[in-house]
Amino acid sequence: MESAAENSSHSRGGLGSSNHSISFFSTREPYRDDPSLSGGSTGNGGQASVVDRNVNKKESETSRSNGMKQRINIRGDGYGGGGGGGGGHNNNITLGTSGSNDDSVLRSNSTDSANGTLRRRKHTNTNPSIVSIQSHNYEPDESEVWRAHVAQQHFKNRGQWWTTGKKRSLKRWMLVFLIGVIQAIIAFGSNIMCSVLSEWKYKKVYALLKADSEAALYASASNNVGDDMYEWQGNSGGENDSGSMKGESMFFNFGGSAFLTFLFFQTLFAFIASIFVYIEPVSGGSGIPEIKCFLNGIDLPRVVRIKTLICKVIGVSFSVSAGLPVGKEGPMVHSGSVVAAAVSQGRSKLWGIDTTFSKFQDFRNDSEKRDFVACGAAAGVASAFGAPIGGVLFSLEEGASFWSTKLTWRCFFCAMITLGTLFGLKNLDNAWGQANMEKLFSFGEFNSLTGEASNFSIWENVNFMLIGCLGGLIGAVFNAANENLTLWRMKRVNHCKKRRVLEVVLVSMLVSTVSFVMPLIWNRCTDKPNDMQDWSNQEKNLVDALVQFQCEDGQYNEVASLIFTDADTAIKQLFHFREAGVDDASTFSSAALFLFFIPYISLATIVYGIAVPSGLFVPSLLSGAAFGRLCGHLLHKLDHTSGTFADSGTYALMGAAAVLGGMARMTISLTVILLEATGDMQYVLPLMLTLMCARFTGNVFNEGLYDIHIHLKNIPFLEPEVPSIAEKYEIVAGQVMSTDVKCLRPIERAGVVYDLLRSCSHGTFPVVDTASSGTLYGTASRDMLCTLLQRKAYGNPDVQVLDDDREAGQPKRVSPLVQWDTLEKVYPKYPSIEDVDLRSADRNCLIDLRPYANTAPYTVNETASIQRTYRLFRTLGLRTLCVVNHSNQVVGIITRKDLLPDALSDSLLRGRNAHEVSPEPFHFT
Numbered sequence: 001m002e003s004a005a006e007n008s009s010h011s012r013g014g015l016g017s018s019n020h021s022i023s024f025f026s027t028r029e030p031y032r033d034d035p036s037l038s039g040g041s042t043g044n045g046g047q048a049s050v051v052d053r054n055v056n057k058k059e060s061e062t063s064r065s066n067g068m069k070q071r072i073n074i075r076g077d078g079y080g081g082g083g084g085g086g087g088g089h090n091n092n093i094t095l096g097t098s099g100s101n102d103d104s105v106l107r108s109n110s111t112d113s114a115n116g117t118l119r120r121r122k123h124t125n126t127n128p129s130i131v132s133i134q135s136h137n138y139e140p141d142e143s144e145v146w147r148a149h150v151a152q153q154h155f156k157n158r159g160q161w162w163t164t165g166k167k168r169s170l171k172r173w174m175l176v177f178l179i180g181v182i183q184a185i186i187a188f189g190s191n192i193m194c195s196v197l198s199e200w201k202y203k204k205v206y207a208l209l210k211a212d213s214e215a216a217l218y219a220s221a222s223n224n225v226g227d228d229m230y231e232w233q234g235n236s237g238g239e240n241d242s243g244s245m246k247g248e249s250m251f252f253n254f255g256g257s258a259f260l261t262f263l264f265f266q267t268l269f270a271f272i273a274s275i276f277v278y279i280e281p282v283s284g285g286s287g288i289p290e291i292k293c294f295l296n297g298i299d300l301p302r303v304v305r306i307k308t309l310i311c312k313v314i315g316v317s318f319s320v321s322a323g324l325p326v327g328k329e330g331p332m333v334h335s336g337s338v339v340a341a342a343v344s345q346g347r348s349k350l351w352g353i354d355t356t357f358s359k360f361q362d363f364r365n366d367s368e369k370r371d372f373v374a375c376g377a378a379a380g381v382a383s384a385f386g387a388p389i390g391g392v393l394f395s396l397e398e399g400a401s402f403w404s405t406k407l408t409w410r411c412f413f414c415a416m417i418t419l420g421t422l423f424g425l426k427n428l429d430n431a432w433g434q435a436n437m438e439k440l441f442s443f444g445e446f447n448s449l450t451g452e453a454s455n456f457s458i459w460e461n462v463n464f465m466l467i468g469c470l471g472g473l474i475g476a477v478f479n480a481a482n483e484n485l486t487l488w489r490m491k492r493v494n495h496c497k498k499r500r501v502l503e504v505v506l507v508s509m510l511v512s513t514v515s516f517v518m519p520l521i522w523n524r525c526t527d528k529p530n531d532m533q534d535w536s537n538q539e540k541n542l543v544d545a546l547v548q549f550q551c552e553d554g555q556y557n558e559v560a561s562l563i564f565t566d567a568d569t570a571i572k573q574l575f576h577f578r579e580a581g582v583d584d585a586s587t588f589s590s591a592a593l594f595l596f597f598i599p600y601i602s603l604a605t606i607v608y609g610i611a612v613p614s615g616l617f618v619p620s621l622l623s624g625a626a627f628g629r630l631c632g633h634l635l636h637k638l639d640h641t642s643g644t645f646a647d648s649g650t651y652a653l654m655g656a657a658a659v660l661g662g663m664a665r666m667t668i669s670l671t672v673i674l675l676e677a678t679g680d681m682q683y684v685l686p687l688m689l690t691l692m693c694a695r696f697t698g699n700v701f702n703e704g705l706y707d708i709h710i711h712l713k714n715i716p717f718l719e720p721e722v723p724s725i726a727e728k729y730e731i732v733a734g735q736v737m738s739t740d741v742k743c744l745r746p747i748e749r750a751g752v753v754y755d756l757l758r759s760c761s762h763g764t765f766p767v768v769d770t771a772s773s774g775t776l777y778g779t780a781s782r783d784m785l786c787t788l789l790q791r792k793a794y795g796n797p798d799v800q801v802l803d804d805d806r807e808a809g810q811p812k813r814v815s816p817l818v819q820w821d822t823l824e825k826v827y828p829k830y831p832s833i834e835d836v837d838l839r840s841a842d843r844n845c846l847i848d849l850r851p852y853a854n855t856a857p858y859t860v861n862e863t864a865s866i867q868r869t870y871r872l873f874r875t876l877g878l879r880t881l882c883v884v885n886h887s888n889q890v891v892g893i894i895t896r897k898d899l900l901p902d903a904l905s906d907s908l909l910r911g912r913n914a915h916e917v918s919p920e921p922f923h924f925t
Helices: 057-065 144-156 164-219 237-245 258-279 288-295 306-321 329-345 366-385 388-399 405-425 458-492 497-522 537-544 558-563 567-576 590-609 615-638 648-664 668-680 682-699 706-711 725-726 752-758 783-788 803-807 822-824 866-876 901-910
Strands: 104-111 118-124 747-749 764-769 775-781 846-848 858-863 883-884 892-896
Touching: 104 164, 144 822, 164 329, 164 405, 164 747, 258 306, 258 497, 288 329, 288 366, 288 388, 288 567, 288 706, 306 329, 329 366, 329 615, 366 388, 366 405, 366 668, 388 405, 388 615, 388 783, 388 822, 458 615, 458 648, 458 682, 458 706, 458 752, 497 558, 497 590, 537 567, 558 567, 558 590, 567 615, 567 648, 590 615, 615 648, 615 682, 648 668, 648 682, 668 682, 725 901, 747 752, 752 783, 752 846, 764 783, 764 892, 775 783, 775 883, 858 866
Parallel strands: 858 883
Antiparallel strands: 104 118, 747 846, 764 775, 883 892
């Protein structure tokens, strides 16, 4: 039999002892909503508690000698701080103390099968900055003050047509409209900033290259240089530009060295981008993993702050201008999410702004904030790719963990407003005329090369599937390499901000050197196409954008044309240059594509994860387009350019989709994004086949890159499906719950509440009704308790609270009542216990928790299966889930960290003796 579980209670009026049933699971793991913040918690004689499950060794041996089966606690993870301290029975109503936490979280204690001894297995927390996270609370606390607030709203709406609900709906749509407009303006400004910085950099570098070429022209007649080195940039300054550069200060010219100037500007821009990450570390990376976790119900600190937005947008503009293999599409998703959170909440800690229009309390809660952030993520994709439908599907597939039909409409509306605003901003010069579609982000215009027929044969779908499999393999290799590199960074670099900045400088120098040396290694000039009578204007413009580098007029450097230009132009060149048969010359040779693909994707592997705002979409698309065009070119070589296969641009599109799908493992949203970017429906089936094959192939080896980074940061992300271990083994809620629960009584002393909040960092405290044998009365949140203490909502300590009053239909109120809107007014900046100054004279004052306690908390029986528990917890977006026995007495609490695969694996060591209880009763004292 299991050891007896003691459920202690405290009585102010000399409450006698009583017996009740006990839990089936006797462990000593305390509940921690945030284990990293919990030190050793001390006992308090004024706290009510659940069963004291810390059984000392002597009592354990005694119970074994009596034939009772004593369960050994073999799980001492972060919730229990290693399971140390505070053994033995506690006659107070406080649970046993738990040991202190160190940086190495004790994940489990496993028994040695050979000798039965305990062996502790430590799980090193490689990123301690992410451990102090909390969960969102999407379900409102149904307390008496909340019900009174709702009833008051219903009373005001009686007999009125313009009700509070209609006002709320109108304001919600207005805020969604504002989110779309602001995100479009931010994306437009970021594009302009990137263009200006890149043009300025290339202008100076190519002026020096022209000067060097002119000098070489006089030195050697064999090295003839073209007269216009700016032709690819649309600059026709000629000798005037070179002469002006010679007369300029040598500060930026470095003795006329084009390489040193290029290296200087690249490194300078990257250094500036890293400074913004130094200011706000959360602004580094793409931000998609963080937003994905935020929408999963995890309150990551500073993710949706205005400061993060400013550092993210300006930083990504400099990182893209620095020539790093990064994109600004991922950061735009993060940008839209921050805009949505800021606009919907109407206040900012950075500037202390509290807008009047958004003071409506219904928007200032976790549930509303989550829905607005989902709309912002859709707006971010729409502003990055010009793909509103793809943005909605991206928010559904990759972002939000909670979805509804109403949210679909709001995301669609927000993405539509974003695209419309961006469309108007980019066509301000032609306000009422025909709009220029090329001013929006797109992959260019895809046309059929053979009349009304498609550009590919039906049987070539097999080739596209093979490219998808190869892209999935490339993505898996990319993810594995980046994962190992990130682990090294977390151990060697990320713990020091200065090291992160130094790493950015060194990586930028490496990227700049490789980028400048690769065209020199190629050292081959190719003639530009001459016969372009049947070519479209788009193709002619792309020919003009080819980079001469050190070639003569009418020639270009193939590798330099892909490096010394913006990524959007390089992608269009790979997509649209003709190469389909004997009549179409090769614009990019196989060797040039291979020379570009291998170093570029290798550098992208290194760059993703350094301390700069960076996205993954554009590097994946560009490297994938080079890979796909290489495959198409090789097929044409095998076919002797007889035109059997589709043009190389079609294979480039499939390659871009395959590599991006292999890295991110997106299918539905990526298919629609690519279709909206291409504007050609003939590629629907090939893209679907390619992306599905890329996903299946990549999943054989590892997860998507975003999921990998979520796990590397030790973020407790709950997947949509129940972990596979729960399907293999029979696990119940009583095995995974945290059992050392700190409880309160409906009427508690202020000093007891204060000491409890100071001694632990729990986010939720069950309220136990001591008048009915310790049954669950409700739950009290930490934020609410701190607010009550700060507002001194406690009453006269001389008031006698009788048991008859508690059991009466109208219990006597013993402290001042605080309204619900007053409690929620400060969301999300609730006061902390450090903000509370409790005088010694007030410690004996009484706090009546009955009006504020959530009297309808979600509960689950301790014998419930883990599948049902997991679905209940994740579907409803809960922060905590109380575990009760058949007598409705609290025996434990489940948080999201208890439902992770590692925690479920550790829970198997507990075993299950669901019907073995101790015959010994326990008593209230």
